[in-house]
Amino acid sequence: MELEHSFTVPAPPERTWALMTDLQTVGGCFPGATVTEADEETFAGNVKVKLGPIAVTYQGTGRFLERDDEARRAVVEGTGKGMRGLGNASATVTMQLAPDGGGTRVDVGTELHITGKPAQFGRGVMQSVSDKLLGQFVACVESKLGDDAG
Numbered sequence: 001m002e003l004e005h006s007f008t009v010p011a012p013p014e015r016t017w018a019l020m021t022d023l024q025t026v027g028g029c030f031p032g033a034t035v036t037e038a039d040e041e042t043f044a045g046n047v048k049v050k051l052g053p054i055a056v057t058y059q060g061t062g063r064f065l066e067r068d069d070e071a072r073r074a075v076v077e078g079t080g081k082g083m084r085g086l087g088n089a090s091a092t093v094t095m096q097l098a099p100d101g102g103g104t105r106v107d108v109g110t111e112l113h114i115t116g117k118p119a120q121f122g123r124g125v126m127q128s129v130s131d132k133l134l135g136q137f138v139a140c141v142e143s144k145l146g147d148d149a150g
Contacts, residue, residue, distance in 0.1 A: 001123055003110040003130050007138045008100050011145040016104040017072045017097055019144055023062075029140035031133050041067075047080065051118050051129060057083045065092070072097035087116015108134075 009016055020026055023043040027035035032048040042063040049056055060080025067074045079090040094109045112126065 001112045001114075001126060003112060003127060005108045005110075005130070005134050006105060007108075007134070008103050008105045009138070009142050009145055010103045011142075012102070013072055013097050013099050013104045015145060016106065016141075017069070019141065020095060020097065020106070021064075021067065021069075021074060025144060026141070029137050029144065031136040046083075049118075049129065049133075051121050052125060054086070054118060056086045056118050058089050059083060060089075082116055082118070085116070087114060087118055089114045089118075 023040075024035050024038035027033055027038065027043055027045060030047060032050075033045060034047070035043055035045040037044045042061065044061045046057055046059045049058070058080030060078060062076055062078030065075040065077050073094070073096045076093045076095070077091070078093070079088070081088050090113045092111045096107045098105045098107070110130070112130075114126075
């Protein structure tokens with residue numbers, strides 16, 4: 001399943017890129033996520049996601065497949081195993097940043113694969129949940145960028 005999102009943050013591309021490629025910090029902005037370890041290229045942790053009546057906790061890892069600091073484009077792959085046998089999830093996320101007035105536009109494309117019980121929910125539920133999570137993620141990113149401004 002493919003999901004597309006775009007958002008704009010009120011910070012210059014250089015600062016936004018630095019935050020978006022700091023896996024420890026940006027991972028902590030994802031609702032329900034806990035980053036247990038991270039370095040320049042990889043991360044590990046877990047994320048709890050509620051899909052309809054089901055709450056699933058995935059434990060997994062991720063890494064940069066591509067990272068172009070000049071073009072401000074990155075591709076990140078993440079895989080997770082559902083706890084209590086609730087299936088697995090994997091995502092390949094492509095992120096592209098561009099100047100937008102005094103801020104930065106972030107375009108995000110996600111190729112998402114889910115197996116097990118959560119896979120019974122259709123695209124509409126997945127899109128709705130991802131839209132909600134993205135809103136919370138963007139608010140966190142904006143607050144982190146605001147903290148940096150001081």
